[in-house]
Amino acid sequence: MSFVRVCGLSELEEDTPKRVEIDSTPVSVVKTEGEVFAIYDICSHANVSLSEGEVEDCQIECWLHGSAFDLRTGKPSGLPATRPVPVYPVKIDGDDVLVSLSQES
Numbered sequence: 001m002s003f004v005r006v007c008g009l010s011e012l013e014e015d016t017p018k019r020v021e022i023d024s025t026p027v028s029v030v031k032t033e034g035e036v037f038a039i040y041d042i043c044s045h046a047n048v049s050l051s052e053g054e055v056e057d058c059q060i061e062c063w064l065h066g067s068a069f070d071l072r073t074g075k076p077s078g079l080p081a082t083r084p085v086p087v088y089p090v091k092i093d094g095d096d097v098l099v100s101l102s103q104e105s
Contacts (some may be wrong), residue, residue: 002100003089003091003099003100004022004027004099004101006020006038006097007020007029007097008096008097009036009092009097010095012029012097014031014032015030015031015054015056015105016031016055017028017029017030017034017052017055017060018051019041019049022099022101023101024080025040025101026049027040027041027099028040028041028050028079029090029097029099030060030071032058033058036092037058037069037072037087037090038070038087038090038091038099039060039069039086039087039088040074040085040086040087040088042085043062043064043067043069044060044067044069044076044079044081044082044083044084044085045065045067045076045081045082045083047068048062049066050062050069050085055071058070058072059071059077062081065081067081069081069084069085072087073087074086074087089102
C-alpha cells in the first residue's frame with residue numbers, strides 16, 4: 001500500500017474538512033474525535049464537494065441536500081444519498097498526514 005503525504009497534522013482544525021488531491025482524486029481529510037479520516041470528496045448523490053460541509057458525530061454532511069456520510073465507512077446515514085463513498089487508509093508520521101488511495105476493506 002502506497003501512502004502519500006497530503007498535509008501536516010498541525011494544519012488540520014478539529015471538525016473542519018480539508019480538501020486535497022492525490023493523483024487527481026479529490027479527498028477530504030478530517031480530524032475529529034481524536035482521529036484523522038480520509039474520504040472521497042464528492043457526494044454520491046450530487047456532484048458536490050463534501051469538504052464544504054459540516055462535520056459532527058464522525059460524519060460529514062453534504063451541504064447541498066443534507067446527506068451525511070460516516071467518516072469510518074463512507075456509508076450514508078440517510079436520504080437522499082443511497083450509495084457509499086470510498087474511504088482511504090490514513091497514517092500519521094510525526095506531523096505528516098499520509099493517505100493511501102487503496103480503499104480499506
